[in-house]
Amino acid sequence: MNTLADLQTAVDKRRTFAIISHPDAGKTTITEQLLLLGGVIRSAGTVKGKKSGHYATSDWMAIEKQRGISVTSSVMQFDYAGKRINILDTPGHEDFSEDTYRTLMAVDAAVMVIDSAKGIEPQTKKLFKVVKQRGIPIFTFMNKLDRDGREPLDLIAELEELLNIEGYAMNWPIGMGKGLKGLYDRANQRVELYRPETEAQRFLPLDEQGQLTVASDLVKDNVYQQALDDVDLLNEAGNAFDPDKIKRGDQTPVFFGSALTNFGVETFLQSFLEMAPAPAKHVINDGDESLSPEDRRFSGFVFKIQANMNPNHRDRIAFVRICSGVFEKGMDVTLARTQKTLRLNNATEFMSDERENVENAVAGDIVGLYDTGNFQIGDSIYQGKEKIKFAPLPQFTPELFVRVTPKNVMKQKSFHKGMQQLVQEGAIQLYRTYTTDDYILGAVGQLQFEVFQFRMKNEYNSEVIMTPIGSRTARWVDPEQLDEKMSSSRNLLVKDVHGAPLFLFENAFAERWFHDKYPDVKLTAKL
Ligand code: G4P
Secondary structure, three states: OHHHHHHHHHHHHEEEEEEEEOOOOOOOHHHHHHHHHHHOOOOOOOEOOHHHHHHEEOOOHHHHHHOOOOOOOOOEEEOOOOOEEHHHHHHOOOOOOOOHHHHHHOOEEEEEEEEOOOOOOOOHHHHHHHHHHHOOEEEEEEEEOOOOOOOHOOOOHHHHHHOEEEEEEEEEEEOOHHHHOOOOOOOOOOOEEOOOOOOOHHHEEEOOOOOOOOOOHHHHHHHHHHHHHHHHHHHOOOOOOOOOOOOOHEEEEEEOOOOOOOOOOHHHHHHHHHHHOOOEEEEEOOEEEEEEOOOOOOOOEEEEEEEEOOOOOOOOOEEEEEEOEEEOOOEEEOOOOEEEEEEEEOOEEEEOEEEOOOOOOOOOEEEEEEOOOOOOOOOOOEEOOOOEEEOOOOOOOOOEEEEEEEHHHHHHHHHHHHHHHHHHHOOOOEEEEOOOOOOEEEEHHHHHHHHHHHHHHHHHHOOOOEEEEEEEEEEEEEEOOOOHOOOOOEEEEOOOOOOOOOEEOOHHHHHHHHHHHHHEEEEOOOO
């Protein structure tokens, strides 16, 4: 990559996004179809054989194998229609973690996959909120059209009501389930048949008035007439297509399809690539400056640290989202937090199921750096003399808490060392009880505790006992207003790693009770 024009061309090609969904909506299936289209895999069923027992990345953490799920998000890269696509996967299990949230900080767009029989489910809603706060484009794929699902108009209305985002239907189902005939494609002015007699008949063109230009039995079909009526309604009373709103994440283009039968997926991908943004500028150095992705100085931030991907080596991998410039193996960079210089010798790039050495990764791409303990989540790295520091990653307030004690009290040293070091990575929150200094861990999902326990044993030879104290709401309190007597089992008083006091409330009732009893005491949720 010799010239600025080369770098610009390379950056312009990048499309980096995550797929968010509730478990079982079809995220893995659609990811596989996208990888098939990109020529990365040759048959479906290779990404995650969660039931067949085949694991894509066979040397990942043992815990991942035991549970048959992906503990942390992986990155898949492929080329399609002149674009280089990076899909950042997010665990589709209910035990998702802060990693899932943080991965959403490293993408430029999100695709929301919804089961059209179920509509918007809880995990989709949680993930959606995080994406919405970022103000990036959100695309929707209503999946499983080959099954009987909810009325499409209902699904669009639900988007608006539950997620408070406008929906714009790019295409519209003609029938569903056994009666699925095709898609009325408003965006491409054509009908896409579900089961065409020949491949050449898959697409039937529409004229300016939205009527078929070729003779087809479809027009005699009730479901086709129904689709036309619905589309008329959308044209008259639905939202107008608005690229600016889409850019800000205030309107979501909605696509219908069936990932399993590979129907509507390619149409979706093509439109998505036209609309999804290339890497954008980043605000740096406390909001004072902005950094263009085409700036020649390499820079990026760590959004996740994955330990022990290969049990034979005690390696950790820091996942870096490149924000500007070109990554080159062996380059020297500065770690903004410590101002230390690091040489980036070993880097990996993640193709669907193998790790390959990186060449010429640019802004928008993700590289995995072998880490011997230098990095923390949220770290900025940069090339050159002028400091580049990205905005800190948001902290996601933990909802689940456990008390941690060593199994063997004689092994206090390795216990404390493990606790301190693992917490430093930034994936899990540590608190100490106010008077007794007990260790309390807080996480977004149960899985983070299991990973923590596993790593304590494997990396620090320290077996720990975790006693759940359940789901709690964390509220910080002004130290000036604090009286230790305010604490009870329903609102456990702890301090965070900075020594700031907070209460862990058992439930909303306990919090209300506290407010009633101490109306002057101000509590804050730190997000
Ligand atoms: P996830 O990653 O979001 O958790 O979902 P995944 O793709 O694993 O899909 C969950 C289930 O839904 C799978 O069935 C999958 O085959 C099915 N599925 C996905 N897309 C479609 C679709 O468009 N139509 C229909 N009818 N089904 C779809 P399973 O029986 O739970 O698993 P498996 O044994 O097929 O792996």
